[in-house]
Amino acid sequence: MRRPLLLWFLLAALALVAFTLALMSGSLALSPATVLHALAGGEQADVVLRLRLPRALAAFGVGGALALAGALMQALLRNALAEPYLLGASGGAAIGALLAMLAGAALAWVNLGAAVGATAVMGLLMLLARRDFGDEIAPGGAVRLLLSGVALAAISGALVALILALAPEAQLRGMLFWLLGDLAGVDDSRAVWLALLAAFLIAYPCARSLNVLARGDALAASLGVNVRALRLTAFGAASLATAAAVATAGTVGFVGLVAPHLVRLVSGNDQRVLLPACVLTGGSLLLLADTLARTVAAPLQLPTGAVMSLVGAPLFLALLWRDAHG
Amino acid sequence: MAEAAPGAALLEVRGLALSAGARTLVQGFDWHAQAGEFWCVLGPNGAGKTTLLRALAGLAPPQRGEVRSGGKALIDWPRRDLAHLRGFVAQHANDPFDARVLETALIGRHPHLDPWAWESAADVAAARAALKRVALEGYEQRSVKTLSGGERQRVSLATLLLQDPRICLLDEPTSHQDVAQQALVSRLLRDLADEGRLVVAVLHDINLAAHFATHVLLLDGAGAVSAGPVAQTLSVENLARIYRHPMQAAGEAGRAWFFPQL
Numbered sequence: 001m002r003r004p005l006l007l008w009f010l011l012a013a014l015a016l017v018a019f020t021l022a023l024m025s026g027s028l029a030l031s032p033a034t035v036l037h038a039l040a041g042g043e044q045a046d047v048v049l050r051l052r053l054p055r056a057l058a059a060f061g062v063g064g065a066l067a068l069a070g071a072l073m074q075a076l077l078r079n080a081l082a083e084p085y086l087l088g089a090s091g092g093a094a095i096g097a098l099l100a101m102l103a104g105a106a107l108a109w110v111n112l113g114a115a116v117g118a119t120a121v122m123g124l125l126m127l128l129a130r131r132d133f134g135d136e137i138a139p140g141g142a143v144r145l146l147l148s149g150v151a152l153a154a155i156s157g158a159l160v161a162l163i164l165a166l167a168p169e170a171q172l173r174g175m176l177f178w179l180l181g182d183l184a185g186v187d188d189s190r191a192v193w194l195a196l197l198a199a200f201l202i203a204y205p206c207a208r209s210l211n212v213l214a215r216g217d218a219l220a221a222s223l224g225v226n227v228r229a230l231r232l233t234a235f236g237a238a239s240l241a242t243a244a245a246v247a248t249a250g251t252v253g254f255v256g257l258v259a260p261h262l263v264r265l266v267s268g269n270d271q272r273v274l275l276p277a278c279v280l281t282g283g284s285l286l287l288l289a290d291t292l293a294r295t296v297a298a299p300l301q302l303p304t305g306a307v308m309s310l311v312g313a314p315l316f317l318a319l320l321w322r323d324a325h326g
Numbered sequence: 327m328a329e330a331a332p333g334a335a336l337l338e339v340r341g342l343a344l345s346a347g348a349r350t351l352v353q354g355f356d357w358h359a360q361a362g363e364f365w366c367v368l369g370p371n372g373a374g375k376t377t378l379l380r381a382l383a384g385l386a387p388p389q390r391g392e393v394r395s396g397g398k399a400l401i402d403w404p405r406r407d408l409a410h411l412r413g414f415v416a417q418h419a420n421d422p423f424d425a426r427v428l429e430t431a432l433i434g435r436h437p438h439l440d441p442w443a444w445e446s447a448a449d450v451a452a453a454r455a456a457l458k459r460v461a462l463e464g465y466e467q468r469s470v471k472t473l474s475g476g477e478r479q480r481v482s483l484a485t486l487l488l489q490d491p492r493i494c495l496l497d498e499p500t501s502h503q504d505v506a507q508q509a510l511v512s513r514l515l516r517d518l519a520d521e522g523r524l525v526v527a528v529l530h531d532i533n534l535a536a537h538f539a540t541h542v543l544l545l546d547g548a549g550a551v552s553a554g555p556v557a558q559t560l561s562v563e564n565l566a567r568i569y570r571h572p573m574q575a576a577g578e579a580g581r582a583w584f585f586p587q588l
Contacts, residue, residue, distance in 0.1 A: 078422040205441065212436050216420035221385050223489065224409030224437040269423040272444070 004273040007266065011280035015060070018287040022056040023048050025295045058189035059290040059304065060283035062249045063259070065196040065241035067282020070256030071263075071274055072203055072238040075210045076231060077146050083257035084242040087149030091156020092121025093246035098163045098175055107185065110178070115191075115247035121156060122239040125149055126232075181252030181305020183290050195244030199237040200279060206233055207271040214269065252305040255282050255289075258316050265319060285312060336361045336524045337382065337412075337493055341391035344377050351377055353549035355391070359541070361492065364519035365526045365553075366535035369545030370569050375528040376417065376497050378545065382526060383414040383495045395493070409437035413491035415482050417498050421470050428453055428466040430481050434488030449488075456487040461510055475502035483511065494518055496527040500534065512538040532584045536560055544568050560584075 023035045028047060030038070038048035069084035076082070085091075096117025100110040129145045160179070167175060177184075203210075209230050213220045221227050245252070259282035260274065267273045289308040294301050335358035342355040351374030359365055367375045380386040382393055384400030392399045395411060403411065413434075421430075431453045432445050439445065445453075457463060460480040470478060479502050486494060496515070500508045508531065516538045519525045526543075529535050535542055535556070542560050544552040546568040552559055565573040565584060572587040 074423075078420065080422060208436060208439070208441075212433055214423060215430070215433060216416060218380070218385055218414060218416045219420075219433070219485075222383055222409065222412070222414035223433070224405040226405060264423065268429065269425055270429070 004267070004270075004277075007273065008276055008280065011277055011284070015280050015284045015287075018284040018291075019056055019060070022059070022287055022291045023052050025291050026052060027298060054187040054189065055183055055290065055294075056287055058186040058192065058248055059183050059287040061189045061192040061196055062183070062245045062252060063255050063286025064279040064283035065192055065199065065245040066252060066256035066286070067259035067278040068196065068199055068203065068275060069238040069241040069245070070258075070282075071260040071271070071278045072199075072210075072234045072241075073256075074260055075214050075271060076234045076238070078214055078216075079146065080261070081257070082146070083253075084238065084245070085153070085251065085253070085256070086146070087125050088121040088152035088156055089118040089239065089242045090246060090251040091117075091153045091160060093118035093243070094160045094179060094251060095156055095163070096120075097178055097246075097250065098160060098167070101171055101175055101178070102163060102167055111191075111247040114250070115243045118243040118246050119239065121152055122235075122243070125152055126235065128152075177303050178250040180303035181250045181308070182303045183249050184294070184301050184304075186248060189248060192244040192248040195240050196279065199241035200275070202233060202240075203237040204272075204275055206230055207275055210234065210271040211269070214271075249304065252286065252308060254305075254309040254312050255286050258312060259285060262316065262319065335359060336395060337526075338394045339382070339391065340394065342381065342388050342393065343390035344374055344381055345389055346372075346374065346377060349547075350549045351547060352545065352551055355551050357543070357551070357553050359524050359526070361522050361524050362519055363524055363541055364516050364539045365524075365541045365543055366539035366556075367526065367528045367543045367545065368530075368532060368535060368565075368568070370547055373545040373547030373568070375545055378543075379414070379495050379497050379526065379528055383412055384408060385414060406437050409489065409491070411491055412493035412495060413486045413489040415486050415494075415496040415499055417501065419470075419478050419482050421478075424469050424471050426466065427457065427462065427468045427470060427473070427481055430470050431456055431484040431488055434485040434490075437489065453484070453488055456484040457481075459487060459514065460484050461507065476504060476507055479503065480507070480511070483514070491523070493524045494526070496525070498528050498530065500529060500531065508534060532560070532565065536582060536584060 020032055020035065024030045024032060030044060030048070034044055035048060038044040066084050070082070073082040073084060073086060074080060093114040094117065096113035097110045100113035125148055128148050164172065164175060209225045212223050212225050213227065213230055217227050259278050263274055263277040263281050267277055286304070286308060289311060290304045292311060293304045293307040296302065337359050339355055339357040342352055344352040367378065369375050377386070381388045384393060387401065394400065400408060428450070432449060435445055435449045454466065457465060460483045462477065462480055462484065465477070470481060473481065479499060483499060500511050503511055512534045515525050515527055519540065539556055541553065541555050544559065544564055552564055562573045562575050562584065573584055574587055575582040575584050577583050
C-alpha cells in the first residue's frame, strides 16, 4: 500500500510548511533560519517559543481535532453534510462558555464551561437516541439521530440568543468573538492535543469497520461488525475531539465539514487513509487560516473561525467545481 | 467452524413468529435446510419475505422461536464466525460516499482480514474474479455512483462472493436486472448451491424460481408458510392461494411455466 504513505507524507510536509509560516509571520517578520535558531533557544526565542509556537500548536490541534470529528460524524451518519457541530456540540459549548463569561469567570472557566456544555448536549443526545445506538438495526436510526441533533442544536441556539440578548453591552464583543471561533490568547493546547491523540487512537482501529458501516447497517452487521459498539465508539471519539476543540478555540466552523471532503477528492473514502489525512489537513488549514487572521489586518486581529470560512469556502468551491467540470 | 454431518441441517428454524406492527406475518414456523439447496422465497407484497430473510440472517431478533445453525442459535454465534457462516445481500445498496467498484467488492473480505490487515494482492485477484463472475469485468475502476441499478446490485453480489459464506441470503437480487442478467444471476445462485452452499433468495419471478431453485418457501402473509421441493410445492393451487389471484400453468409437469390469469 504505497499511495496512502505518499499522501500522508505530502500532508505532513504541508503541516511543516504551515508551522514554519506561522512561526515566521507576525508583527516581527522572521526568516526561516531565525525561526530554527529561536526554536533551539537562540535569538528571538521569546517571540517564537512564548508567543507564536503555543498559538500555532493550538490552531493545529483544534483544526486536526475538528477534521477528525467531522470525518467520524460523516461516516457514522452516512451523510456528507455531517460535521462536528451537527449533533448540537457547538450549541452546548456556547451555552457553557457564554454563561461563564456572563458570570465574569476567567478564561480557564470559560473553556471548562464550553467543554461541559458540549459534553452535556452530546450526552443528552446519546440518551435520547439510545435505541438507535442500542438496536442493531433500527430502521431510519441514522436519520432520527441526525434530526434529534438538529432539534437540540435549535434549542441551544435559542438559549445562546437569549444569553446574548440579556448580556451587558461590555461583554458582547468577547462573546461574539468566542462564537466566531478565536485563538487569540490561547497559550495552552495540551487538552486539545491529548483529546486529539486519544480520539485518534480510539477511532483508528475501527477504520475498516467504518468503511463497512458506511455501506449500511445490514451489510455491516452481516459482515461481523458490532454496529452498536462501533457507533458508540465513533460518536464518543468525535465528541471528545469536538469538546476539546470548542473548549480551546470556541466554535470554529467549516474546517470540520470540509477537511474530510478535501481529502476525499484525492484519496477516496477509505477511512484508514482518510482519518490520518484529515488530522493533517484540518490542522494545516486552521493553522494557515490563523496565521492569516493575525497578520492580514495587523495590528488588528481577526477571528480565526471567520477567516477560515472566508478563505476556505471559495477554495473549496473552486476545487469542487474543477472536479465536476474536469 | 465444525463441518456439519452429511444430511444435518445447515440452517434450522424452530417455532418462529414474525410480525409487522399488529400484523402476523409468520407463525409457528418450523423449517430446516441443507447445504446444496437453493430455496426461493415467494409471496405477495408485504407478506414478510424481507423480514423472514433478516430473521434467517440473525439480523433481527424474532418475536418468538429461534434460528439455529451448527446446534447453536445464531444470536449465540460470535460475530466474526457468523460472518463466515452467512452472508446477506439487502435489496438496496447504500453509497453515501463515492467509491470504486473494486473497493466496494473488497468490503466482503472484512471478516477474513485481521484487524490491522489491509487487503492483499490475493484479495484483489479474488475481487477481480468475483466481478468477472457477475459480468462486471472491466468495471473495477468505475465509480459506484455511475452504475445502473442492475450493475450496482451485481456489485453487491460480488461483495457476497468475496465474503464467501456457507449460507447466502439474498433479498431480490434480480429486481433491477434485465432478462439476460436475471438468467445469469439465477444461474449463479444455483451454482453457489451446487458448490455446496445453502442459498435462500427472495425472488418475484415465479418462473426463475421454477427453473433454478431446488425448493420454495411460500408466504401467504397471514402466518402460514408452505415449504418444500419445487416439484411438489410450486403448484398452481398454492400460488393462487398465496397471491389470492387465479393462476395457470403451461408445459409439462416439472418444467412448467406459471402465469397469472389476466
